[in-house]
Amino acid sequence: MKPSVLILGARSDVGNAVAHKFAALGHPIQLAARQSETLDAEKTNLQLRYGVPVTLHEFDALLTETHAQFLAMLPELPEVAVSVVGLMGSQERSERDQLLASCIMRSNYEGPANILALLANRFEERGSGTLVGLSSVAGARGRATNYVYGSAKAGFTAFLSGLRSRLAKRGVHVVTVLPGYVATKMSEGMNLPARLTAQPSEVAESIVVAVERKKNVIYVRPVWRMIMLIIRLIPERLFKRVRM
Amino acid sequence: MKLSGWGRSPLVNAQVYVPRDLEALQKLLASKPSVIARGCGRAYGDSAINSSATIDMRRLNRMLAFDPKTGQLIAEAGVVLCDIIAAFLPRGWFPMVTPGTKFVTLGGMIAADVHGKNHRKHGSFRGCVDWIDVMGPDGSIQRCSSKSHVELFEHTLGGMGLTGIILRAAVRLRAVETGWIRQTTIPAPNLKSAMTALERAQDSTYSVAWIDCLATGENLGRSLVFLGDHANASDLPTYRSLHPFATPAKRKLSVPFNFPCFALNRFSLRAFNALYYRIGVWNRGQQLVDWDSYFYPLDAVADWHRIYGRKGFAQFQCAIPIKRSEEGLSALLQTVAKAGAGSFLAVLKRFGPQESRFSFPMEGYSLALDFPITTKTSHLLANLDRITIEHGGRFYLAKDSRMSAETLRASDGRVASFVRMRAKSGWKSSFQSAQAERLVL
Numbered sequence: 193m194k195p196s197v198l199i200l201g202a203r204s205d206v207g208n209a210v211a212h213k214f215a216a217l218g219h220p221i222q223l224a225a226r227q228s229e230t231l232d233a234e235k236t237n238l239q240l241r242y243g244v245p246v247t248l249h250e251f252d253a254l255l256t257e258t259h260a261q262f263l264a265m266l267p268e269l270p271e272v273a274v275s276v277v278g279l280m281g282s283q284e285r286s287e288r289d290q291l292l293a294s295c296i297m298r299s300n301y302e303g304p305a306n307i308l309a310l311l312a313n314r315f316e317e318r319g320s321g322t323l324v325g326l327s328s329v330a331g332a333r334g335r336a337t338n339y340v341y342g343s344a345k346a347g348f349t350a351f352l353s354g355l356r357s358r359l360a361k362r363g364v365h366v367v368t369v370l371p372g373y374v375a376t377k378m379s380e381g382m383n384l385p386a387r388l389t390a391q392p393s394e395v396a397e398s399i400v401v402a403v404e405r406k407k408n409v410i411y412v413r414p415v416w417r418m419i420m421l422i423i424r425l426i427p428e429r430l431f432k433r434v435r436m
Numbered sequence: 437m438k439l440s441g442w443g444r445s446p447l448v449n450a451q452v453y454v455p456r457d458l459e460a461l462q463k464l465l466a467s468k469p470s471v472i473a474r475g476c477g478r479a480y481g482d483s484a485i486n487s488s489a490t491i492d493m494r495r496l497n498r499m500l501a502f503d504p505k506t507g508q509l510i511a512e513a514g515v516v517l518c519d520i521i522a523a524f525l526p527r528g529w530f531p532m533v534t535p536g537t538k539f540v541t542l543g544g545m546i547a548a549d550v551h552g553k554n555h556r557k558h559g560s561f562r563g564c565v566d567w568i569d570v571m572g573p574d575g576s577i578q579r580c581s582s583k584s585h586v587e588l589f590e591h592t593l594g595g596m597g598l599t600g601i602i603l604r605a606a607v608r609l610r611a612v613e614t615g616w617i618r619q620t621t622i623p624a625p626n627l628k629s630a631m632t633a634l635e636r637a638q639d640s641t642y643s644v645a646w647i648d649c650l651a652t653g654e655n656l657g658r659s660l661v662f663l664g665d666h667a668n669a670s671d672l673p674t675y676r677s678l679h680p681f682a683t684p685a686k687r688k689l690s691v692p693f694n695f696p697c698f699a700l701n702r703f704s705l706r707a708f709n710a711l712y713y714r715i716g717v718w719n720r721g722q723q724l725v726d727w728d729s730y731f732y733p734l735d736a737v738a739d740w741h742r743i744y745g746r747k748g749f750a751q752f753q754c755a756i757p758i759k760r761s762e763e764g765l766s767a768l769l770q771t772v773a774k775a776g777a778g779s780f781l782a783v784l785k786r787f788g789p790q791e792s793r794f795s796f797p798m799e800g801y802s803l804a805l806d807f808p809i810t811t812k813t814s815h816l817l818a819n820l821d822r823i824t825i826e827h828g829g830r831f832y833l834a835k836d837s838r839m840s841a842e843t844l845r846a847s848d849g850r851v852a853s854f855v856r857m858r859a860k861s862g863w864k865s866s867f868q869s870a871q872a873e874r875l876v877l
């Protein structure tokens with residue numbers, strides 16, 4: 193039997209796609225999400241399609257105090273853990289609504305970083321494992337139109353890179369995924385340029401490849417590497433005047 | 437966005453929605469003047485297009501249950517056939533009935549009530565459907581079968597999405613020992629001998645003939661007849677019998693751009709067809725063929741429909757009742773040969789008996805031909821329509837992109853009652869496709 197894969201935030205389109213890709217390769221799957229019992233049909237679906245064991249686990253990224261217990265309840269420590277937890281939220285609303293702003297920050301940074309930190313310690317003890325964090329290109333530079341979300345992702349990206357360095361000699365690998373635009377529930381109705389927009393299955397595919405080949409930071413569509421390079425190079429003096 | 441079927445014509449501007457759950461589906465039904473469900477878009481024409489709301493069902497694609505005793509699979513309508521095969525062939529199960537492509541949804545197969553090369557022996561897809569869940573105009577869901585809500589069941593199988601949205605289905609798979617087919621190739625020098633070979637093949641599970649429709653005179657109807665049966669484990673050579681369901685890896689071919697029209701002239705086609713026949717003659721007799729090459733040869737060439745160029749192509753598929761088959765088929769083939777507009781694919785199948793409210797098959801022969809769309813071919817197609825009607829035949833809606841409402845009515849006495857039923861049940865106002873509008877269904 194292949195080693196198991198834990199998906200944190202399994203209800204999301206990307207989480208779902210990642211589960212399918214790993215299951216198709218024969219990995220047992222642990223699906224973690226809020227109201228996990230509602231994923232029962234998805235569990236059956238994965239089992240029928242790929243003939244692998246699938247388990248459901250109640251997990252709320254924001255309830256950080258429950259995370260240790262969540263890990264203790266897992267049937268086995270997974271070999272790969274993928275966090276796709278995140279919340280886009282509305283920048284405009286979060287400028288006025290402090291609770292929403294805090295929720296966005298915690299969903300994109302505190303929550304995922306906390307659970308990956310706990311997993312990292314277990315993986316380190318065991319001496320093996322891969323942690324995958326879904327961050328965002330939005331973390332590369334704060335933009336007027338989504339800096340609340342972007343800053344949290346920036347924090348998460350930095351966290352992942354620090355974790356990677358710490359664990360590099362301990363047999364534990366960390367992958368940072370910077371997907372760019374993805375066609376998901378979260379982005380539905382937004383008018384996204386097709387060439388820059390990846391499908392959830394593409395994101396999942398690149399995650400599987402990154403885990404296998406021990407890549408560090410991956411962009412799903414390579415054009416984003418160029419775009420972000422350019423965006424980072426714009427001097428602040430100019431950057432503060434462009435609305436993007 | 438611009439939408440078309442597999443034949444790439446007609447192209448219609450349509451709003452496409454991709455619901456994730458039943459609630460979203462109900463909202464769409466409530467808020468749009470009319471809708472039509474769409475699967476993989478493998479119907480050739482405009483049956484899965486509604487300009488105001490085309491509903492892509494492929495996100496509703498979970499497999500819900502499987503009973504390893506009976507082979508019954510319960511799944512959502514958006515599940516694609518290739519995924520069913522990928523999941524269950526390794527466990528010894530194969531679809532009871534399959535069309536010539538594995539990129540079709542469960543819903544699409546039910547809506548068209550598809551037939552395979554085993555229609556004679558096992559009938560159309562409906563034979564393996566235990567029940568279906570259909571969403572009606574008001575968003576309510578009905579579980580129907582040949583025993584409950586019979587009218588809805590009968591009209592939905594073959595109803596081309598015009599009776600509601602198929603949500604889930606329970607279908608039975610066939611137990612197989614291997615993923616291989618024992619194929620027999622029989623060269624037939626003309627139509628009569630092809631039909632004789634098909635008639636003799638009663639005991640074979642699968643049978644089909646490929647016709648060289650550019651052959652004329654004595655050679656009219658020159659064919660290769662292919663018979664097939666699921667191979668048993670003992671039929672396989674030892675090195676294969678260890679992994680009876682493994683399929684050899686194949687190279688994926690693809691057609692990278694639209695073929696220029698001139699590549700498809702009658703000389704290149706004639707040479708192609710003649711060569712294909714020769715190869716068949718060399719290969720006559722028995723062979724073992726893996727399931728993928730046997731059932732889905734065209735799937736190996738991704739986007740092969742581009743071969744017909746930008747304007748697209750039309751497929752003509754008719755069924756002619758057994759008594760008039762020979763006469764009708766020779767008239768059709770003569771007309772095609774005379775026009776010199778042969779096609780890559782001319783496929784002849786023997787259908788067994790079938791009584792349905794609106795499904796295509798009937799006891800007799802079915803002929804399918806592809807043509808690039810030009811003024812010349814539209815004239816030819818009109819002639820083929822006429823000949824089919826004269827011989828009591830009818831047309832396959834899943835392949836149609838161009839017939840007229842009059843032609844349909846002249847060919848199929850069942851249309852009137854289908855239309856009446858649609859009006860009475862409120863299906864007509866809620867479920868409309870571009871094809872249904874053209875055909876006034």
Ligand SMILES: Cc1cc2nc3c(=O)[nH]c(=O)nc-3n(C[C@H](O)[C@H](O)[C@H](O)COP(=O)(O)OP(=O)(O)OC[C@H]3O[C@@H](n4cnc5c(N)ncnc54)[C@H](O)[C@@H]3O)c2cc1C
Pocket residue numbers: 441442472473474475476477478479480483484493513514534535536537539540541542543544545547548549550551552595596597598600601602603734834835869
């Ligand atoms: C290469 C090739 C070979 C083929 N060979 C055969 C063959 O051998 N035998 C045969 O019978 N057919 C054959 N076909 C036709 C094909 O099997 C049918 O057109 C089938 O219906 C396509 O399924 P789809 O999922 O692509 O549906 P679409 O093309 O998207 O839709 C087809 C019809 O089904 C309806 N529909 C789809 N989903 C639903 C749903 N959930 N609820 C209600 N209605 C729905 C649509 O409204 C439409 O009327 C072939 C097609 C190709 C391209």
